[in-house]
Amino acid sequence: MTDQDIETALTQELHRIAPDISLDDIDPAQDLRDEFDIDSMDFLNLVTALGKRFNLDMPETDYPEMRSFNALAAYLRTQAA
Amino acid sequence: MEYGTIPKSKQVANAANMADYAAVYDSFSWNDARKLINGLPGGRLNIAHEAIERHVLAGHGPQVALRWISKSGTRTVFTYQELSDLTNRFANVLRDQGLEKGARVYALLGRTPELYIAALGTLKAGCVFCPLFSAFGPEPIRARMEIGGANALITTARLYKRKVSALRDALPDLRSVFLTDGDAANTKRLSTLMDATSDRFATEAMDPEDTALLHFTSGTTGKPKGVVHVHDAVVAHHITGRFALDLRPGDTYWCTADPGWVTGTSYGIIAPLTNRVTMIVDEAEFDVARWYDILDQEAVNVWYTAPTAIRMLMKAGENAHKGHDFTSLRFMASVGEPLNPEAVIWGNSAFGMPFHDNWWQTETGGIMIANFAAMPVKPGSMGKPLPGIKAGIVATSDDGLRQLTEPRAIGELALRPGWPSMMRGYLHETARYDKCFRDGWYLSGDLAMRDSDGYYWFVGRSNDLIKSAGHLIGPFEVESALMEHPAVAEVAVIGVPDETAGERVKAFVALKPGIEPTDQLLLELLGHARTRLGPAVAPKEMVFRTNLPKTRSGKIMRRLLKARELGLPEGDISTLESDEQ
Numbered sequence: 001m002t003d004q005d006i007e008t009a010l011t012q013e014l015h016r017i018a019p020d021i022s023l024d025d026i027d028p029a030q031d032l033r034d035e036f037d038i039d040s041m042d043f044l045n046l047v048t049a050l051g052k053r054f055n056l057d058m059p060e061t062d063y064p065e066m067r068s069f070n071a072l073a074a075y076l077r078t079q080a081a
Numbered sequence: 082m083e084y085g086t087i088p089k090s091k092q093v094a095n096a097a098n099m100a101d102y103a104a105v106y107d108s109f110s111w112n113d114a115r116k117l118i119n120g121l122p123g124g125r126l127n128i129a130h131e132a133i134e135r136h137v138l139a140g141h142g143p144q145v146a147l148r149w150i151s152k153s154g155t156r157t158v159f160t161y162q163e164l165s166d167l168t169n170r171f172a173n174v175l176r177d178q179g180l181e182k183g184a185r186v187y188a189l190l191g192r193t194p195e196l197y198i199a200a201l202g203t204l205k206a207g208c209v210f211c212p213l214f215s216a217f218g219p220e221p222i223r224a225r226m227e228i229g230g231a232n233a234l235i236t237t238a239r240l241y242k243r244k245v246s247a248l249r250d251a252l253p254d255l256r257s258v259f260l261t262d263g264d265a266a267n268t269k270r271l272s273t274l275m276d277a278t279s280d281r282f283a284t285e286a287m288d289p290e291d292t293a294l295l296h297f298t299s300g301t302t303g304k305p306k307g308v309v310h311v312h313d314a315v316v317a318h319h320i321t322g323r324f325a326l327d328l329r330p331g332d333t334y335w336c337t338a339d340p341g342w343v344t345g346t347s348y349g350i351i352a353p354l355t356n357r358v359t360m361i362v363d364e365a366e367f368d369v370a371r372w373y374d375i376l377d378q379e380a381v382n383v384w385y386t387a388p389t390a391i392r393m394l395m396k397a398g399e400n401a402h403k404g405h406d407f408t409s410l411r412f413m414a415s416v417g418e419p420l421n422p423e424a425v426i427w428g429n430s431a432f433g434m435p436f437h438d439n440w441w442q443t444e445t446g447g448i449m450i451a452n453f454a455a456m457p458v459k460p461g462s463m464g465k466p467l468p469g470i471k472a473g474i475v476a477t478s479d480d481g482l483r484q485l486t487e488p489r490a491i492g493e494l495a496l497r498p499g500w501p502s503m504m505r506g507y508l509h510e511t512a513r514y515d516k517c518f519r520d521g522w523y524l525s526g527d528l529a530m531r532d533s534d535g536y537y538w539f540v541g542r543s544n545d546l547i548k549s550a551g552h553l554i555g556p557f558e559v560e561s562a563l564m565e566h567p568a569v570a571e572v573a574v575i576g577v578p579d580e581t582a583g584e585r586v587k588a589f590v591a592l593k594p595g596i597e598p599t600d601q602l603l604l605e606l607l608g609h610a611r612t613r614l615g616p617a618v619a620p621k622e623m624v625f626r627t628n629l630p631k632t633r634s635g636k637i638m639r640r641l642l643k644a645r646e647l648g649l650p651e652g653d654i655s656t657l658e659s660d661e662q
Contacts, residue, residue, distance in 0.1 A: 016604065018616075039550075
């Protein structure tokens with residue numbers, strides 16, 4: 001899976017939860033929840049959807065590694081490799 | 082399944098602030114409780130005086146009042162003396178900007194120190210403080226600012242640009258906007274104004290019945306309700322913090338609630354400070370590892386949190402809390418929605434003590450029914466009425482109100498009005514306020530029962546309000562936002578069970594003739610709702626229907642949608658005229 005595939009998948013899943021926010025409008029290095037205006041429940045749904053899509057176990061203890069769009073993409077790259 | 086009662090040892094019971102519930106309940110008077118606050122000369126008082134100034138006057142200025150943890154993990158402490166100086170400056174800023182006693186000062190902020198300074202500085206100045214949850218979208222913000230006639234707003238540059246700047250023309254009463262960071266047109270930077278003014282201010286001596294706080298709560302129909310609380314409420318905040326949360330001077334206390342909701346104000350600002358504790362405030366949102374670290378490293382003594390968070394901690398499993406030191410913890414409480422018995426019991430095994438569930442509402446201003454430190458806990462029960470609170474289970478009909486006294490009879494939970502933190506009204510809504518009372522009782526809208534030992538148990542809600550992650554959401558507010566979309570013909574919003582959040586908001590949408598129910602439109606509607614309402618209120622789930630079930634008079638039957646969603650009996654459907662398709 002290429003880096004591009006991972007970013008596309010992440011963008012698609014984010015779009016299902018926060019369809020009102022475009023990737024062009026956010027800072028991918030900043031707090032993901034602030035940038036996409038998502039709450040804890042949205043974040044859990046996002047992680048669940050990504051876990052399913054990449055067939056990954058994404059435990060709560062790893063959440064600190066998913067704080068920004070870039071961090072989450074990097075996390076997925078490492079885990080899905 | 083029945084869960085066994087969790088006993089309390091003699092040692093734990095004797096050490097509690099209220100060691101003998103029955104004796105205290107019988108002898109309690111609000112006049113005695115009033116002696117625990119200082120008041121101001123001439124029978125006057127001010128919440129901010131009780132929270133800060135009286136401790137500074139008594140020589141406790143150097144004690145840490147607030148230990149703030151930023152998102153990045155940096156810690157900043159504020160002593161009672163510093164909080165006194167900063168809130169004085171804030172009160173002076175309000176005066177300098179022409180905001181007089183009685184002006185309505187709103188805050189739309191995350192959990193940053195400015196929020197706490199603004200709240201207490203506003204009260205000092207005799208202005209009315211109204212907190213707004215920062216995850217609200219522009220529509221809930223506009224409605225709440227318009228109803229309350231907001232005169233000033235404290236917010237961040239980011240929140241202002243995203244959610245408020247476009248509303249300015251619709252809010253003629255809004256004279257001043259202060260930003261805690263950055264700049265924008267028609268706003269002023271708070272830090273510049275704070276630096277330029279004095280740190281001396283004579284706290285306004287208020288009449289006990291003067292309005293202090295305005296909290297908004299959702300209604301089943303119509304607009305959100307502005308719940309009015311007065312300065313005298315501090316008498317109840319103080320004593321309930323002592324009895325129901327077992328707060329003691331010098332404790333380290335962590336209330337995880339956001340001050341945008343009533344818990345985060347009554348027990349996240351006022352009660353802890355009047356009881357002279359050190360408050361922990363974490364700017365970040367819930368995070369398992371972070372929360373365990375805070376409990377451990379900050380050596381928290383008393384922790385007040387919510388079922389959604391507790392269930393997420395449970396789900397994270399044993400490994401997440403292994404290796405942490407929780408020996409400082411003395412008391413844990415939960416509020417927001419009923420805490421399931423499994424979570425109470427999990428607390429007992431993970432922390433060596435149960436979570437103490439309690440029950441109250443925005444309208445009651447303070448904790449009304451609670452599990453107390455010295456009292457055995459029946460998992461799943463909300464506990465017993467606070468001293469000074471008379472509760473009952475009642476049935477109402479056209480003939481009037483009747484008390485149900487037999488054990489385990491299900492009825493509406495009702496309270497005898499008269500405690501100091503009871504709401505004094507819904508702003509501009511006398512009729513809705515009057516509807517809350519019947520034959521000398523305040524009707525809570527919650528169904529409950531009382532067992533033969535006097536413990537109260539939550540059964541359900543008597544109306545269509547949704548409780549998601551502890552927050553009350555009015556279906557009408559969500560439906561109205563969706564109805565604004567040109568593709569929508571009708572919509573019904575209900576709460577559906579969610580294993581973590583208790584309930585989540587689900588919308589049933591019927592489209593106008595000729596409009597195709599596509600996945601793209603679904604996302605567009607979801608985005609529309611999020612843009613208008615914000616993530617805390619917008620639906621998490623949305624489905625299309627060709628038709629929604631309606632009565633003969635055209636009223637959508639949310640109750641029926643919910644029964645079907647839950648697989649429950651449909652009940653009386655004699656008024657159903659047009660069914661769901």
